[in-house]
Amino acid sequence: MNEFFQTLKTQRWDDHRYYHHSRINQSLHLISALSFLVAYGLVFVNPAWAALLAWCVSMTTRQAGHFFFEPRGYDEVNRATDEYKEAIKVGYNIRRKIVLMAVWVALPAVLWFAPSLGGLIQPAVGLQGYVEDVGMAWFCLGVVGLLFRVGQLWATQGLMQGLAWGFKILTDPFHDVLLYWRSPFYLLRGQLIDPMEHVGSQAH
Template sequence: MNAFLKELAIQRWDDHRYYHHSRINQSLHLVSAISFLVAYGLVFIDPAWAALLAWGVSMTTRQAGHFFFEPRGYDEVNQATDDYKEAIKVGYNIRRKIVLMGVWVSLPVLLWWQPSLFGLIEPAVGWEAYAHDVGMAWFFLGVTGLLFRVAQLAWQQSLAKGLVWMSKILTDPFHDIWLYHKAPWHLLRGEWIDPMHHVHAESDAPVAEVQPR
């Protein structure tokens, strides 16, 4: 259990220090985290509408922060190139995210073109039924994307690393609220980029004890 928690802390710390410099990105992650928690509750009521919220709001705000606002290029804070960070990314790096988001966008088009999914499901009648089918398709995409990456990590590195990553992804909404709840305040003060002063403390403190601002 100690090894699991240590690896979880390392993955969370690397994700924060490498991929969350922009205060806009951090603020969008806060919005994403809150809507994800609502989606978690909706799963027990209607998985389709939970997925519509998760993909339509949570994932779009989260990925918009990464694609449009997060600085790319050489990372002066961590003394690392963008190529290096993308290569060591445990979860979905930009290339993998583009593929995942491409599938996400294509599913509503596929269901519009083939409402029965080539005879696999009952064709939707009306907009509400169509939206429900899209939601269920996105729900299964989320589950598949999660399990697929776990399987990849198990094959390439270890099952333990894959399970830790899955635990991180599922608990990220809770962690992101704690981590980025002050981001909108910093943004309103005109601070567009997190100075990441806490990153420089990494050499002086264990990773699990370093507290982001």
């Protein structure tokens, strides 16, 4: 268990110091985390609507922060290039995220033109049924995306890395609230980039 928690701690630390310099990105992660927590509660009531909330609010705010606001140049704090950070990223780097988001966007169209998915599911009745089918498809995509990356990490870096990353992803909403709840206040003061003074002294 000590190895698991140390691996988890390292993954969390690297995720923060490498990929969350922008205060806008941090603030969007806070919004994402709060909506994910609502989705976590909703999943026990209606998984389809939980997935709709998670993908349409939580994931869009989270990924918008990375795609549009996180600096992509040379990282002076960690003394690392963007190419290096993308290559070592444990989870979904930009290339993998583009693939995942492309599938996310494509699924509603697939269900619109093939409501039964070739006989695999009962065709939706009405607009609400279609929306709920999309939600369930997105729910399955989230589960598959998580398990697929855990499997990849298991095969390439070992089971501990895969399990720690899977646990990290599931608990990130709780951790992000604790980590980034001050970010909107820094942003209101005009601080667009986190100086990361707590990171600089430990950078390699």
